[in-house]
Amino acid sequence: MKRRKFIGMLAGAGACLAASSATAGGTHHFKGYPESFGVLFDSTKCIGCRKCEAACNKVNELPAQPVPFDDLTVLDKRRRTHHDTFTVVNKYEIGNKPVYRKQQCNHCLEPACASACFVGAFVKDKTGAVSYDASKCVGCRYCMIACPFEVPTYEYHDPITPRVRKCTMCQPRIEEGKLPGCVEDCPKGALVFGRREDLLNIARERIRKHPNNYVDHIYGEREMGGTSWMYISGVPFEKIGMREDLGITPAPELTSGALSIVPAIVGLWPVFLTGAYALTKRRDKIAEEEQHHAVAEAVAEAQAEAAKKAKAAMDKAEREKQSAIDREVKKALKEAEEARLKAETPADPSEQ
Amino acid sequence: MSHHTTPNKTFWTPANILTAVILAVGLALTVKRFTMGIGSVTNLTDDNPWGIWIGFDLLCGVALAAGGYTTSAAVYLFGMKKYHSAVRPAITTAFLGYAFVVFALLYDLGRYYRLPYPLTIYPGPTSFLFEVGLCVALYLTVLAIEFSPALWETLRWKKLRFWAHSLTLVLTIFGVVLSTLHQSSLGGLYLLAPSKLHPLWYSPYLTLFFFLSSIPAGLSMVIFEGGLSHKFLHHKMDETHIKEAPGVTLGFAKAAAVVLFAYFNLKWIGVALDNNWHHLATGWGTWFLVEMFGFVLVPCMMYAVAAREKNQKLAFYASIVTVLGIVLNRLNISLVAFNWQLPSELRYVPSWEEIMITVFIVTLEITVLRICLNKLPILHEHPEFKGAH
Numbered sequence: 001m002k003r004r005k006f007i008g009m010l011a012g013a014g015a016c017l018a019a020s021s022a023t024a025g026g027t028h029h030f031k032g033y034p035e036s037f038g039v040l041f042d043s044t045k046c047i048g049c050r051k052c053e054a055a056c057n058k059v060n061e062l063p064a065q066p067v068p069f070d071d072l073t074v075l076d077k078r079r080r081t082h083h084d085t086f087t088v089v090n091k092y093e094i095g096n097k098p099v100y101r102k103q104q105c106n107h108c109l110e111p112a113c114a115s116a117c118f119v120g121a122f123v124k125d126k127t128g129a130v131s132y133d134a135s136k137c138v139g140c141r142y143c144m145i146a147c148p149f150e151v152p153t154y155e156y157h158d159p160i161t162p163r164v165r166k167c168t169m170c171q172p173r174i175e176e177g178k179l180p181g182c183v184e185d186c187p188k189g190a191l192v193f194g195r196r197e198d199l200l201n202i203a204r205e206r207i208r209k210h211p212n213n214y215v216d217h218i219y220g221e222r223e224m225g226g227t228s229w230m231y232i233s234g235v236p237f238e239k240i241g242m243r244e245d246l247g248i249t250p251a252p253e254l255t256s257g258a259l260s261i262v263p264a265i266v267g268l269w270p271v272f273l274t275g276a277y278a279l280t281k282r283r284d285k286i287a288e289e290e291q292h293h294a295v296a297e298a299v300a301e302a303q304a305e306a307a308k309k310a311k312a313a314m315d316k317a318e319r320e321k322q323s324a325i326d327r328e329v330k331k332a333l334k335e336a337e338e339a340r341l342k343a344e345t346p347a348d349p350s351e352q
Numbered sequence: 353m354s355h356h357t358t359p360n361k362t363f364w365t366p367a368n369i370l371t372a373v374i375l376a377v378g379l380a381l382t383v384k385r386f387t388m389g390i391g392s393v394t395n396l397t398d399d400n401p402w403g404i405w406i407g408f409d410l411l412c413g414v415a416l417a418a419g420g421y422t423t424s425a426a427v428y429l430f431g432m433k434k435y436h437s438a439v440r441p442a443i444t445t446a447f448l449g450y451a452f453v454v455f456a457l458l459y460d461l462g463r464y465y466r467l468p469y470p471l472t473i474y475p476g477p478t479s480f481l482f483e484v485g486l487c488v489a490l491y492l493t494v495l496a497i498e499f500s501p502a503l504w505e506t507l508r509w510k511k512l513r514f515w516a517h518s519l520t521l522v523l524t525i526f527g528v529v530l531s532t533l534h535q536s537s538l539g540g541l542y543l544l545a546p547s548k549l550h551p552l553w554y555s556p557y558l559t560l561f562f563f564l565s566s567i568p569a570g571l572s573m574v575i576f577e578g579g580l581s582h583k584f585l586h587h588k589m590d591e592t593h594i595k596e597a598p599g600v601t602l603g604f605a606k607a608a609a610v611v612l613f614a615y616f617n618l619k620w621i622g623v624a625l626d627n628n629w630h631h632l633a634t635g636w637g638t639w640f641l642v643e644m645f646g647f648v649l650v651p652c653m654m655y656a657v658a659a660r661e662k663n664q665k666l667a668f669y670a671s672i673v674t675v676l677g678i679v680l681n682r683l684n685i686s687l688v689a690f691n692w693q694l695p696s697e698l699r700y701v702p703s704w705e706e707i708m709i710t711v712f713i714v715t716l717e718i719t720v721l722r723i724c725l726n727k728l729p730i731l732h733e734h735p736e737f738k739g740a741h
């Protein structure tokens with residue numbers, strides 16, 4: 001009856017999960033859109049002028065900042081992005097020399113935020129941008145938990161329509177054929193915009209030409225499966241606040257294995273459980289039958305016993321009856337004999 | 353707290369006053385949360401987007417409500433009929449547990465009014481959170497139907513009661529499947545954050561760990577609540593319940609001992625496979641050992657001894673340690689060992705207001721539970737439906 005329908009529904013849900021997890025990085029390796037754009041940041045060229053921060057603030061129409069962008073004292077404090085600052089530059093003192101590093105969304109090729117979002121509010125666009133759609137967002141903030149670069153931020157003080165906020169790679173500007181705001185305003189050419197493949201070549205070329213100025217690593221080429229923003233640096237990336245232990249596994253692959261078990265559970269569990277139930281039922285039934293059997297046997301035995309007893313009693317009664325009759329007959333005969341004898345004896349002399 | 357029918361007893365007992373105060377403060381904070389935003393009552397930051405509302409209300413709430421599926425599976429699927437009287441109380445606590453998990457989520461979600469979105473408008477099935485949402489929603493429905501006969505009996509709606517009851521087997525199977533999925537998915541949520549969760553707690557087996565540990569969690573809650581209702585609601589229990597209770601306690605104690613032991617072993621296999629032994633020598637390692645030995649192995653042994661010596665008291669204490677252990681484990685994963693690499697000034701500590709809202713929700717839940725246990729045929733059979741299970 002209805003059980004079949006329920007299980008059918010479950011199986012359907014499982015298949016749906018399985019199918020979609022496969023496209024989101026299950027079995028094949030998604031390498032990002034081939035023609036997509038990216039930005040290369042060169043920390044050897046960055047002078048910490050905060051012009052990129054100012055440009056970002058302007059093109060994204062973000063609220064005015066408490067500290068003006070030409071005040072460089074903020075660089076002495078470690079800062080992170082916020083819901084009204086999509087990018088920040090931090091200063092790191094390394095061997096008495098300052099090194100600067102710009103921070104913003106890295107626009108991963110296979111974004112953790114996108115695979116975390118349970119309404120699909122994050123998508124990787126063919127321009128390379130990872131974009132967020134506030135009209136879908138439920139505000140669970142799982143995307144923030146998932147992002148290994150701690151990028152997405154949240155409007156915690158908005159009671160009705162809080163948004164997740166992060167760098168958009170200026171996707172609307174790119175579609176208009178313009179540069180991202182920060183790239184356009186960087187006075188030192190520390191930021192280069194272009195096709196990701198070209199940027200990788202530029203980076204390799206710089207490292208090859210000036211091996212003494214750079215560490216031999218392009219950060220973002222493979223980290224977490226690769227990112228659209230990439231970095232080259234003269235000092236180890238760890239020293240400028242970039243984690244080097246993230247590995248090269250794209251985020252969706254971290255969960256796809258476990259997710260792929262879902263259809264198996266949905267398919268096998270009900271079978272197993274129904275089996276367990278059937279076994280239990282059978283066990284109960286057998287037990288019940290055995291009990292029936294035993295009872296019947298006991299009853300039969302008791303009946304036989306009773307019949308035997310009854311017969312014995314009857315026999316006994318019969319015997320008793322017979323002997324009573326015999327006794328009576330004997331008695332009667334005896335009495336008759338006695339009477340006859342009495343009659344035959346001569347009369348009493350006194351009677352004569 | 354509630355339920356005083358005798359007019360000569362005053363309503364304002366100390367317990368009721370405390371409840372009233374908690375509810376009043378909770379309501380005030382609720383207003384603040386929904387008019388001034390999550391940030392106005394919590395210490396959540398961009399680095400720590402999930403606090404105790406997820407770590408405690410959701411993760412612990414769901415784990416501790418596992419008594420529903422474990423008990424009904426034991427009785428209906430595995431034929432342990434002698435535990436039958438444990439089903440209704442377990443289903444009731446599970447149903448209320450899940451209902452309040454969803455209720456608590458409304459506080460945490462930025463756009464709570466879109467809660468149905470993942471199920472209807474924009475499904476995002478690559479996410480473990482989608483699975484959690486889907487399964488919790490479906491399971492809450494299952495629990496509602498499983499719970500409903502108690503209500504129909506009280507209202508004497510025999511048709512509905514018969515209908516709901518005829519679905520028992522299907523619902524039980526459905527419930528076990530859904531529970532397997534979402535209990536494990538809660539662990540699966542953290543698979544996505546290997547760089548943030550400490551290696552001793554991060555494992556590719558997180559889903560299995562969460563599922564497995566939910567079983568003793570559920571069993572322990574049944575034992576724990578059973579012990580409490582024996583103490584405080586004895587007058588509400590009928591003979592069957594009182595007669596069957598020791599069997600339930602000891603039977604569940606045995607099962608919990610077995611599963612806790614399996615879990616204990618599996619956790620070490622997890623450590624071994626990722627070769628995380630060197631972390632044991634650190635402060636984090638000590639904390640991990642406290643969890644593993646103090647809150648897994650110790651209650652496991654307590655249960656084993658309790659089951660062997662038929663010691664119900666010991667089983668009751670074991671259930672308390674197990675429940676604390678589950679809470680500790682879920683909080684370790686979601687809060688303590690999460691973001692372990694952040695400098696201490698950036699770590700999350702809950703604000704008194706968010707703690708208060710959690711206390712408020714728990715109090716509300718207990719109040720509703722007490723009303724149900726007092727007014728509905730849960731610890732006893734309804735006289736008109738005796739033996740109709």
Ligand code: SF4
Binds near residue numbers: 111
């Ligand atoms: S850096 Fe973070 S926010 Fe940006 S795309 Fe990657 S995961 Fe998403």
Ligand code: SF4
Binds near residue numbers: 137139143
């Ligand atoms: S906060 Fe919004 S965008 Fe982020 S995971 Fe949740 S629903 Fe998706």
